[in-house]
Amino acid sequence: MADSERRRWPVNPDTGEPIPPRETPGYYPGYHTLDQQAFWDAATRDTIRTRVHDVPPIRFFTAEEAALLTAICARVLPQDDRDEAHRIPIVNHIDARLFENRHEGYRYEDMPPDREAHRLGLSGIDAVARHLFQEGFRKLLPEEQDAVLLTLHEGRPPAGQEIWARMPVHRYWMLLVGDVVAVYYAHPWAWDEIGFGGPAYPRGYFRLERGEPEPWEKAEQRYLWRAPASARSEESCDIGLSGHEAAPGRGGKQ
Numbered sequence: 001m002a003d004s005e006r007r008r009w010p011v012n013p014d015t016g017e018p019i020p021p022r023e024t025p026g027y028y029p030g031y032h033t034l035d036q037q038a039f040w041d042a043a044t045r046d047t048i049r050t051r052v053h054d055v056p057p058i059r060f061f062t063a064e065e066a067a068l069l070t071a072i073c074a075r076v077l078p079q080d081d082r083d084e085a086h087r088i089p090i091v092n093h094i095d096a097r098l099f100e101n102r103h104e105g106y107r108y109e110d111m112p113p114d115r116e117a118h119r120l121g122l123s124g125i126d127a128v129a130r131h132l133f134q135e136g137f138r139k140l141l142p143e144e145q146d147a148v149l150l151t152l153h154e155g156r157p158p159a160g161q162e163i164w165a166r167m168p169v170h171r172y173w174m175l176l177v178g179d180v181v182a183v184y185y186a187h188p189w190a191w192d193e194i195g196f197g198g199p200a201y202p203r204g205y206f207r208l209e210r211g212e213p214e215p216w217e218k219a220e221q222r223y224l225w226r227a228p229a230s231a232r233s234e235e236s237c238d239i240g241l242s243g244h245e246a247a248p249g250r251g252g253k254q
Helices: 033-039 042-053 063-076 090-099 114-133 142-153 169-184 188-194
Strands: none
Touching: 033 042, 033 188, 042 188, 063 090, 063 114, 063 142, 063 169, 090 114, 090 169, 114 142, 114 169, 142 169
16 A cells, blocks of 8 residues: 555544545444345335446546546545445546536526536636646645645635636535535445435334434444544635625526
8 A cells, every 4th residue: 555545544543543444434334324225115226226336437528527527526525534446436427417417406697507617617727736736637646636626615716717707716616516525425335424324215214303323223433533634624714705695505597
């Protein structure tokens, strides 16, 4: 295992040792939502199985765009705590949504359609990378990639102004993060990570009070950990939204 990979693992604060990747990270080790398939109806079971077994091919993005977005997603939502066999394919599902031209919710009137916004955003991120580090985003070290993305998060990208003139950077950032998170947490492996018991239909829930787990769920097994030294996840700052505008969502005109 390369030292560069180990440096990105979460750390045991008691020993200072990196915590190796696992099949199921999080506080519910050994829990598998898919073990409950017998209690779901056929339509639910088939829909959820598709998420695991039928990864859609890349049809919207070019090979170069898909590779760039893969590198970006790896920093927006790192999966270094997951073993290779259980990393959730985020880019393929974003690509499928754009290829099918599916829209979820609304689009702000000052934003281009999602297809155009994602292509513009990829170009803008690469422009910032070249401005700051004289290399494309994919060639940068993870810490440098984080520095590039932080400029978008803060709403102050130092390059690609012709792109950000066509769409507000903070709205693109919310589109990007929203798509990444939506794909990740639609996957049963992410449900295992957070202890989600799967669809309530048709079985239903029994324990509706006191926050107790259902009989088929697993009790939380919390443990101490901290982010790797290179991570910027514990930093916080204003993401540049004005007034009382809500950060998530896509209000406005479609």
